[in-house]
Amino acid sequence: MDAFYASVELLRYPELKGQAVVVGGRRDHTPRDLPDGTRRYARLRDYTGRGVVTTSSYAARDLGVFSAMGLMKAALRAPDAILLPADFEAYRRHSRLFKAAVAEVAPVIEDRGIDEIYIDLSEVPGIREPVGHDPLGGIRSVAREIKNSVLKATGLTCSIGITPNKLLSKIASELDKPDGITILMPEDIETRVWPMSVRKINGIGPKAGAKLLALGIETIGQLAAASPAFLLEHFGKSYGAWLHEASHGRDNRPVVTHSEPVSISRETTFEHDLHAVHDRAELGAVFTRLCEQLAGDLQRKGYVGRTVGLKLRFEGFVTVTRDLTLDAPIDGAAELRHAAGLCLKRVDLTKRIRLLGVRIGNLSHRSDVPAATTSRKTARSDGKAAAENLPLF
DNA sequence: TCTGGGGTCCTAGGACCC
DNA sequence: TCTGGGGTCCTAGGACCC
Numbered sequence: 001m002d003a004f005y006a007s008v009e010l011l012r013y014p015e016l017k018g019q020a021v022v023v024g025g026r027r028d029h030t031p032r033d034l035p036d037g038t039r040r041y042a043r044l045r046d047y048t049g050r051g052v053v054t055t056s057s058y059a060a061r062d063l064g065v066f067s068a069m070g071l072m073k074a075a076l077r078a079p080d081a082i083l084l085p086a087d088f089e090a091y092r093r094h095s096r097l098f099k100a101a102v103a104e105v106a107p108v109i110e111d112r113g114i115d116e117i118y119i120d121l122s123e124v125p126g127i128r129e130p131v132g133h134d135p136l137g138g139i140r141s142v143a144r145e146i147k148n149s150v151l152k153a154t155g156l157t158c159s160i161g162i163t164p165n166k167l168l169s170k171i172a173s174e175l176d177k178p179d180g181i182t183i184l185m186p187e188d189i190e191t192r193v194w195p196m197s198v199r200k201i202n203g204i205g206p207k208a209g210a211k212l213l214a215l216g217i218e219t220i221g222q223l224a225a226a227s228p229a230f231l232l233e234h235f236g237k238s239y240g241a242w243l244h245e246a247s248h249g250r251d252n253r254p255v256v257t258h259s260e261p262v263s264i265s266r267e268t269t270f271e272h273d274l275h276a277v278h279d280r281a282e283l284g285a286v287f288t289r290l291c292e293q294l295a296g297d298l299q300r301k302g303y304v305g306r307t308v309g310l311k312l313r314f315e316g317f318v319t320v321t322r323d324l325t326l327d328a329p330i331d332g333a334a335e336l337r338h339a340a341g342l343c344l345k346r347v348d349l350t351k352r353i354r355l356l357g358v359r360i361g362n363l364s365h366r367s368d369v370p371a372a373t374t375s376r377k378t379a380r381s382d383g384k385a386a387a388e389n390l391p392l393f
Numbered sequence: 394t395c396t397g398g399g400g401t402c403c404t405a406g407g408a409c410c411c
Numbered sequence: 412t413c414t415g416g417g418g419t420c421c422t423a424g425g426a427c428c429c
């Protein structure tokens with residue numbers, strides 16, 4: 001989907017079309033309706049805090065404002081940009097709508113988050129039929145059908161890359177954004193993919209990109225020209241071999257239509273860093289609330305888990321995690337709070353805390369686990385009681 | 394002006410078992 | 412008498428993605 005969150009907001013606030021719009025921040029920047037029928041929007045320049053850009057409109061991107069950028073930094077680049085709060089409820093709703101619309105045309109879909117999917121088009125009727133003198137006509141018309149279906153269902157545009165595999169499709173989908181269709185065949189790799197930065201490959205991030213650059217490799221073509229032995233030497237057996245394959249556009253991963261979650265988590269970054277001793281009451285309350293939210297998530301989704309994880313991020317952005325695997329799976333707030341509290345005892349709490357998070361893994365479906373082997377205390381003995389028994393927070 | 398929240402996967406060492 | 416080979420599980424950290 002094209003600039004998904006920002007585009008969903010434009011459906012609500014159509015007068016913002018074409019303007020620099022940024023979605024992000026945790027405070028309430030909801031536009032105010034004025035008596036004269038106009039709206040008053042928050043501007044990026046008025047923002048203070050630790051929020052980041054979740055999505056920026058294309059006009060905002062032209063000003064150098066991108067996802068994951070701190071809002072304060074974004075405000076320096078685009079002080080007049082309009083700031084909207086994220087409304088995940090609305091995005092999830094539009095996500096379900098667009099996925100259902102695609103499924104009408106091509107039902108073999110792999111979920112890749114709220115605004116992306118892979119679609120296996122192999123079995124879509126007519127996909128291999130030429131249209132007139134165009135051998136790719138069938139492909140083009142399926143792509144147009146998908147886009148029309150999505151537009152009709154949501155009012156939103158998307159960009160599609162059609163290629164022999166997921167790796168190339170991900171790259172291709174970004175070549176003609178927004179509202180694009182890009183078809184890429186193996187014979188196009190040399191001319192269209194090799195000139196691109198290695199960073200365009202899904203799986204080469206900031207670290208690997210910088211390391212490759214330091215080795216004199218900037219483009220995918222240069223990566224393809226590197227010897228496998230060289231890549232193995234610098235990146236290890238697994239990643240090195242993958243780099244080589246990826247540079248040649250080779251990828252045989254299937255489109256996976258169903259998957260089970262591995263872990264579920266809740267975390268929060270504080271507006272100001274907190275100290276374990278000085279801000280104990282506040283930390284304890286947040287800790288308990290995170291456990292309650294996580295327990296709610298587990299129970300709503302019907303999972304229980306055996307491995308409880310604690311995450312702390314300190315001033316200076318140093319992150320520490322502690323895990324504890326229990327004998328029996330749990331899904332209750334009090335049990336989570338207790339297990340995470342045991343993890344907390346293993347952390348040095350001298351430095352002030354920026355982020356606190358609780359995670360649960362080793363998941364099973366609650367319905368698959370005999371009741372006697374799970375433990376969840378009932379409502380009365382929940383988080384608060386557990387919190388009082390712990391020396392920290 | 395320091396950098397959200399929710400995830401997945403990989404690596405590597407140690408415990409433990411046969 | 413100076414120590415095999417394989418396997419699984421647990422833990423911690425880190426890269427990467429949406």
